[in-house]
Amino acid sequence: MLSISQAAKETGLSIKSIRHYETIGLIAAPPRGDNDYRYYPQALLKQLHFIKSARDAGFNLKESRALLQLCENEKRSSADVKAIAEQKIAELQARIEQQQALLNKLKKVTRQCHGDDTPDCPIIDALAN
Amino acid sequence: MLSISQAAKETGLSIKSIRHYETIGLIAAPPRGDNDYRYYPQALLKQLHFIKSARDAGFNLKESRALLQLCENEKRSSADVKAIAEQKIAELQARIEQQQALLNKLKKVTRQCHGDDTPDCPIIDALAN
């Protein structure tokens, strides 16, 4: 049974995050000691680890919740998991493309800018139209 | 002198955004009519256009504010503008690379998943460790 700071160290999450996950019902409330401190059993630590991995993989908390439920469900269909992953892949791809387009435009106009002490600036010009 | 909805239509911003920019001091408060309605003169419309362009180019409001101030300042140095743009370029590049890395990992593990009605799932396995 780890204290919350030990659980944080062990999982790589922050104390704030762990309490937050409890608040929003992402994990169950851990048992409390006589001092009212939270103490985390193995089962909860495993869930916290899972959530940390899901977050690191780019899933938001809503998606992490769905994945965790699938993880806990021994009768899951891998198709359901794959659907979530593929949706995230599509989302990431779209975001990357959009940002890449922005980046290209920004790089192009920035190359035109002399970057000296005169006010003449193609970047400003581009934004002012 | 356009009303706020006309200004919104003209600039492509939302009414909420325009009022928000005023609230945070990004633009000056427009003159009001006897009815207390906001009426936007050309100078403000130009600023709103500029902000819209900056936002579309990927700059956040803080950066847009700095750019707008440079835009208004006839004694600006284009080097100052270029510095902001290059910082944004670096930021975008870093974000894109990080997301691309996530995407690659996610695609790789997702390809391993059969996506059928059995619980066996490499995606879950990857997250559970």
Next chain:
DNA sequence: CTTGACCTTACCCTAAGGGGAAAGGCTAAA
């Protein structure tokens, strides 16, 4: 005169926590 479209302020909501206050708990050293 009424109706619908427009405007105003004010408040709460988003995601995912971070920061910090105020209060209480635990252990080791003086």
Next chain:
DNA sequence: TTTAGCCTTTCCCCTTAGGGTAAGGTCAAG
């Protein structure tokens, strides 16, 4: 025994960039 120095708790405000909605005032057309 007391103090110091961490640990924990709850509570509340803060972040981005507005969106949604309510309650109430205004304007123009039929």
